[in-house]
Amino acid sequence: MNDEILVTCRINGEDVTLQGDPADSTVSALRARGLYGVRETCGLGVCGTCTVLLDGEPVSSCILPLYAMDGRTIRTVEGAASGETLSGLQEQFIESQAFQCSFCTPGFLASAQALLDQTEGELTRQQVEDGLQGHLCRCGSYEAINEAIRICSRNRESTPGGAGCAAS
Ligand code: FES
Ligand code: FES
Known part of the structure; x- marks a missing residue:
């Protein structure tokens, strides 16, 4: 059995020290801190x-x-919102009804936010599909998810400063 280690990192803007087996999974460590938006399947x-x-x-x-x-x-899904204020991307997921059971949603939101942060202009359907490779939605909400992200990318084109669907 491995000795426990101390790990210092920044989670959702807060500097924290975690203790555990070095081989423990990050999902377990995050959920142990009450970040239940991070889900394991x-x-x-x-x-x-x-x-x-x-x-x-x-x-x-x-x-x-x-x-x-x-x-x-x-950053977990809990860190994407600012208090009670959802990020633009989260708001658009609601607007586009981009989920059913929502179990997969925090994971999709993470990759979608990274895609928006790392690109410019209006994204195509294919660009969004490529950016979401490896994400499964058992409810089959792919079309609405893709649409929500494309709307966000379109909005940043028409928003002064390109702030459409930015993280909060
Ligand atoms: S639970 Fe981590 S990739 Fe499936
Ligand atoms: S909304 Fe249910 S698994 Fe994606």
């Missing part, structure tokens, strides 16, 4: 449900070991 890195942003890049937190969080910045 396959535990194998193939469904996208557990996706969070690690230094701005979407990663599967079920296969990210605790030791790899050291010195990193993590």
Whole structure:
């Protein structure tokens, strides 16, 4: 059995120290802190449900070991909102009814926000599909999810400063 380690990182804007087995999964560590928006399904890195942003890049937190969080910045779906104010992307998911059971939604939101943050202009359907590769939605809400993200990308074109659907 491995010795426990201390890991310091920044989660949703808060500097924290975590303790645990170095091989513990990040999804477990985050949920242990009450961040239940991070959800685990396959535990194998193939469904996208557990996706969070690690230094701005979407990663599967079920296969990210605790030791790899050291010195990193993590953002979960809880960190996308500002208090009671949802991000523009979250609002658009509601507007477009881009979910049914919503179990997969936090993971989709993470990758969608990264896609919007890392691109410019109005995205095509194919660009969104490419950006969401590896995400599964068992309710089959793919069309509405794709539409919500494309609307966000279109809005940033027409918003002064390009702020459409920015993270809050
Ligand atoms: S639960 Fe992590 S990728 Fe499926
Ligand atoms: S909305 Fe139910 S799994 Fe995607």
